[in-house]
Amino acid sequence: MALAFLMVAALPSVPASLETFRRSYGGAGPDVAQGIVVGGDGTIYMTGSTNAYGPNPPNLYVSIFNSDNTHRCSVAVDLGGSEEGSALRLHGGKLYVAGYTSAGSNPPNILVARLDANCNLEVLKLIDLGGQEVSSSIAVEPSSPPNFYLAGSQITLGALLLKLDSTLDAVWAKVFKVTSADDVAKAVEFSGGKLYVAGTAVDSTGDPNVFLSLFDPAGNHVGTRLVSSANSDEGNHITVRGGDVYLAGSTFFPGRNLETLVAKFDTSLNAQWIRVLGTASGNEAGRAVTVTDTGVVYVAGWTSFLGSPDVLLVALSGSGVISHAFAVAAAGTLPDLASSAYARAGCVYAAGQNTNWPLFYVALDVESNPVSMTISSPTPSIASAAAAVSSPTPTLAPFSPSIDSTASPDVDALYTKFCPDTLLVATTTTSTATQTTTLATTITATSTTTAYQIATTTLTSVERVTSTEKTTTTIFTAQTQLSTVYVTSTSTAVQTTTTTVTSTATSYLTATKSETVTVTSTTLFAEPLSTYVLPALLVLIAGLLAATLITRRRRRLLQY
Numbered sequence: 280m281a282l283a284f285l286m287v288a289a290l291p292s293v294p295a296s297l298e299t300f301r302r303s304y305g306g307a308g309p310d311v312a313q314g315i316v317v318g319g320d321g322t323i324y325m326t327g328s329t330n331a332y333g334p335n336p337p338n339l340y341v342s343i344f345n346s347d348n349t350h351r352c353s354v355a356v357d358l359g360g361s362e363e364g365s366a367l368r369l370h371g372g373k374l375y376v377a378g379y380t381s382a383g384s385n386p387p388n389i390l391v392a393r394l395d396a397n398c399n400l401e402v403l404k405l406i407d408l409g410g411q412e413v414s415s416s417i418a419v420e421p422s423s424p425p426n427f428y429l430a431g432s433q434i435t436l437g438a439l440l441l442k443l444d445s446t447l448d449a450v451w452a453k454v455f456k457v458t459s460a461d462d463v464a465k466a467v468e469f470s471g472g473k474l475y476v477a478g479t480a481v482d483s484t485g486d487p488n489v490f491l492s493l494f495d496p497a498g499n500h501v502g503t504r505l506v507s508s509a510n511s512d513e514g515n516h517i518t519v520r521g522g523d524v525y526l527a528g529s530t531f532f533p534g535r536n537l538e539t540l541v542a543k544f545d546t547s548l549n550a551q552w553i554r555v556l557g558t559a560s561g562n563e564a565g566r567a568v569t570v571t572d573t574g575v576v577y578v579a580g581w582t583s584f585l586g587s588p589d590v591l592l593v594a595l596s597g598s599g600v601i602s603h604a605f606a607v608a609a610a611g612t613l614p615d616l617a618s619s620a621y622a623r624a625g626c627v628y629a630a631g632q633n634t635n636w637p638l639f640y641v642a643l644d645v646e647s648n649p650v651s652m653t654i655s656s657p658t659p660s661i662a663s664a665a666a667a668v669s670s671p672t673p674t675l676a677p678f679s680p681s682i683d684s685t686a687s688p689d690v691d692a693l694y695t696k697f698c699p700d701t702l703l704v705a706t707t708t709t710s711t712a713t714q715t716t717t718l719a720t721t722i723t724a725t726s727t728t729t730a731y732q733i734a735t736t737t738l739t740s741v742e743r744v745t746s747t748e749k750t751t752t753t754i755f756t757a758q759t760q761l762s763t764v765y766v767t768s769t770s771t772a773v774q775t776t777t778t779t780v781t782s783t784a785t786s787y788l789t790a791t792k793s794e795t796v797t798v799t800s801t802t803l804f805a806e807p808l809s810t811y812v813l814p815a816l817l818v819l820i821a822g823l824l825a826a827t828l829i830t831r832r833r834r835r836l837l838q839y
Contacts, residue, residue, distance in 0.1 A: 365416065370425055477489070516568050593645055
């Protein structure tokens, strides 16, 4: 009986269309993913920095995974100094990577490269503007031939915006200050013949605020919005989709510390809404924002709600209403976080780093809090900069990273895939009540939290009252939530935590005729059993079977 109960309780029915996946990769040194993009065929392209591969680490790296999540190729790029990949874009079957290096004159300098779909380097350019330059983002103008735009900063001089031609040579470079020389551009998007640039502007008192600027392809300023609160605010990323501009960042919210900031603007930079999202007892930061083909807005970053920082995914509707939220967490105490995100079809991909493995999705109760923001329209100061472009010969080191390693905690690169279109399913049940008197109905809801599944089931009843008889059926709601399951290098363990909460609410209904009452419930499906959960369950089930067989043998021996 105990074995049968375990199998029923631990192997819930889950829709086959829901897809989740996590992949960790790296070597003996810290490896971090900073950018991710996904091709139409599902191929996954990533860049960042590696301390495990290539000479003179850290080095910029590119890794490519096939649509089935198998490793295709990886290469480390070294110019003799410290290199890091910040962002990448895919265009015409080629991969364009932006980053920076300590090589060259007046370091750091901007590094931009083009590779094919098999990690073969085709072009590499080093760009020096005479100061210290860092590139944070890259955008593509899909003209023929294409143009490219880089956003970043010239340290202690201001935010930076560059235009490159199809050969990755500089067309123009602009250094601009929204409020001060400490301003930093974090993201750039090209859409509808315009350039959208977002980042952090620091005022004369040292207070950081969020800015969103609009330029034309010639580098002429069109408009800027400065979004500020009474506390520190930071702009980290933007995406433009369907005539809307979405911005992600963070803000310090009174009484709750760091919270995720999400805002929506139209293409003329008019604010549509601003949301501050977070948990009741954790810190949260938005590092990236993306939008699926179904219009779900996803913000990726990190949360400390479960203790140490974990990957954060928050989904909102286009009107800014929270749909659902997850942490991607493990049993360890070291940080896991997302730095970038990319949507392809109905799926969202997030990339970053992990120090604990394996990782699992855990549902979060994320709240939206009111916040007072001031939006102004400053005019930045803009100066042109001369770009010196060179083509140094790098050292290339192809490598095959360790995949999903459970070795001693080490920083590895991470990506997750989450296809949530069937996650939220609204069901409507209609009940008819015939009542001739005023009465009180008590409804008791019981919520149970168990490992492996997140589901809500609503059972409704029909209540009838006559002059001689009253029959009442209580409504029960059960919810199960993913708990932590983890695997170490020497043993397998399953940890299940069950919490039951019961709440009672009383409503009064008065009617003299038949009345139709509609009850809407939401079903939240969990991920399918992963390759990490299933082996743990099989080991436990096998152990119970073995114990049962041994007991039976002993009984037979005793009989003889």
